[in-house]
Amino acid sequence: MGLELYLDLLSQPCRAVYIFAKKNGIPFELRPVELLKGQHHSDAFAQVNPLRKVPALKDGDFTLAESVAILLYLSRKYEVPDHWYPQDLQARARVDEYLAWQHTALRSSCTRAMWQKMMFPVFLGEQVPPETLASTLAELDRCLQLLEDKFLKDQDFVAGPHISVADLVAITELMHPVSAGCQVFKSRPKLAAWRQRVEVEVGKDLFQEAHAAVMKVKDLPPADPATKEKLQPSVQVLLQ
Amino acid sequence: MGLELYLDLLSQPCRAVYIFAKKNGIPFKLCTTEVFKGQLQSKEFFQINMLRKIPVLKDGDFILTESSAILIYLSSKYQTADHWYPADLQARARVHEYLGWHADCIRGTFGVPLWTQVIAPLTGAHVPEEKVERNKTAMDRALQQLEDKFLGDQAFLTGQQMSLADLMAFEELMQPVAVGYDLFEGRPKLAAWRERVEAFLGSDLFQETHGPILNILEQAVNKKFPKPSPEVYPYILLRISRIP
Numbered sequence: 001m002g003l004e005l006y007l008d009l010l011s012q013p014c015r016a017v018y019i020f021a022k023k024n025g026i027p028f029e030l031r032p033v034e035l036l037k038g039q040h041h042s043d044a045f046a047q048v049n050p051l052r053k054v055p056a057l058k059d060g061d062f063t064l065a066e067s068v069a070i071l072l073y074l075s076r077k078y079e080v081p082d083h084w085y086p087q088d089l090q091a092r093a094r095v096d097e098y099l100a101w102q103h104t105a106l107r108s109s110c111t112r113a114m115w116q117k118m119m120f121p122v123f124l125g126e127q128v129p130p131e132t133l134a135s136t137l138a139e140l141d142r143c144l145q146l147l148e149d150k151f152l153k154d155q156d157f158v159a160g161p162h163i164s165v166a167d168l169v170a171i172t173e174l175m176h177p178v179s180a181g182c183q184v185f186k187s188r189p190k191l192a193a194w195r196q197r198v199e200v201e202v203g204k205d206l207f208q209e210a211h212a213a214v215m216k217v218k219d220l221p222p223a224d225p226a227t228k229e230k231l232q233p234s235v236q237v238l239l240q
Numbered sequence: 241m242g243l244e245l246y247l248d249l250l251s252q253p254c255r256a257v258y259i260f261a262k263k264n265g266i267p268f269k270l271c272t273t274e275v276f277k278g279q280l281q282s283k284e285f286f287q288i289n290m291l292r293k294i295p296v297l298k299d300g301d302f303i304l305t306e307s308s309a310i311l312i313y314l315s316s317k318y319q320t321a322d323h324w325y326p327a328d329l330q331a332r333a334r335v336h337e338y339l340g341w342h343a344d345c346i347r348g349t350f351g352v353p354l355w356t357q358v359i360a361p362l363t364g365a366h367v368p369e370e371k372v373e374r375n376k377t378a379m380d381r382a383l384q385q386l387e388d389k390f391l392g393d394q395a396f397l398t399g400q401q402m403s404l405a406d407l408m409a410f411e412e413l414m415q416p417v418a419v420g421y422d423l424f425e426g427r428p429k430l431a432a433w434r435e436r437v438e439a440f441l442g443s444d445l446f447q448e449t450h451g452p453i454l455n456i457l458e459q460a461v462n463k464k465f466p467k468p469s470p471e472v473y474p475y476i477l478l479r480i481s482r483i484p
Binding site for chain 2: 050051062064065066067068069070072073076077089090092093096097099100101103104146149150237240
């Protein structure tokens with residue numbers, strides 16, 4: 001059994017892993033794990049990742065969780081072009097710096113924005129207090145400003161002149177609020193230009209393929225009571 | 241101008257960086273940047289890091305933020321012993337796997353008791369009891385996962401030897417311990433890991449690094465902890481309001 005990637009393309013980090021593997025021609029078996037059906041809670045999946053989260057990787061007997069760990073493992077094992085995760089000490093540090101920052105900053109606001117604007121009202125039929133949504137969108141805005149000012153600056157890509165895993169992680173995060181109708185790029189020409197560059201590097205077909213599922217989420221019918229009951233407890237935290 | 245590290249030893253990620261540099265004999269200038277004296281809010285520090293956060297590394301013109309990035313940079317530049325950040329593909333993946341989970345479940349969780357038990361009372365900010373309880377539950381859950389998923393039957397979190405993961409984890413766990421929470425009670429496996437980490441660091445380095453944080457409760461109780469400077473109040477109130 002070769003490389004297996006357990007993914008749900010509704011999840012931002014799963015999209016980053018998917019795009020990276022496909023772009024680099026890394027052969028893998030896609031093992032879909034449908035989050036909205038609670039499949040990540042199955043006993044079978046717990047064998048792959050006891051933390052019950054996606055993405056997860058299985059390479060022979062070796063299982064691995066956490067998207068950054070997976071991206072870096074794949075980049076080293078499959079000896080992808082250097083720009084994805086550079087050998088140069090300082091260039092790599094820039095990628096590491098972005099990957100660390102985004103995990104506790106941008107990631108959180110992108111997830112919350114998408115859930116509070118779309119998933120709660122549309123899918124779960126749960127109203128979100130306007131102040132909560134406003135505060136989340138303000139936080140998202142703040143993070144986007146930092147993405148522009150501290151990371152992107154006058155560079156072509158987030159960690160320097162060339163595309164890296166940092167850009168894949170960033171773009172897949174930003175597409176989350178986009179899928180909920182947030183105009184992330186409209187008022188930010190710098191970010192919009194960067195997005196174009198990333199799409200060109202990745203390939204528009206692959207980019208669209210990776211985002212097809214999340215862009216259709218707004219058209220999903222409301223969740224049935226059983227699904228609601230399953231999901232409700234774990235998603236309450238996204239209302240804070 | 242050599243390596244400069246901007247640190248406040250009251251901060252968990254700063255202590256991880258400090259210990260790593262000291263333990264590995266990496267020469268650096270310690271630029272102490274005290275959070276509660278408002279030094280993150282200064283114009284000078286903004287030039288160092290516009291995010292107004294520590295730790296920060298300055299190596300000539302190269303400025304780097306984020307503790308895990310700093311640790312990886314130092315381990316590579318100074319070619320520290322392999323166990324810190326192993327070259328082996330799978331062993332290294334385990335360190336990154338831990339760091340990813342740490343960002344979600346440890347960071348932001350174990351720092352809370354200092355804010356609720358020491359800083360909030362000092363500044364008159366009120367923290368609802370339910371947040372304190374929720375935080376205790378979150379810490380319990382995280383400690384269980386730390387034991388079950390990461391430590392398991394190993395000596396350290398990502399294998400049989402100490403790595404960057406253990407440093408990051410250890411320093412986070414020291415924060416509530418410093419304000420009187422006995423996280424290790426009823427958790428003999430984790431307590432044994434803690435002892436191994438402390439033994440590895442050595443008592444001198446341990447005392448030197450943890451002096452400020454371990455004194456904080458005593459200072460607070462004896463009303464000797466200086467009241468935070470006015471310019472840092474907005475930051476304090478923001479941090480406290482963000483407690484889930």
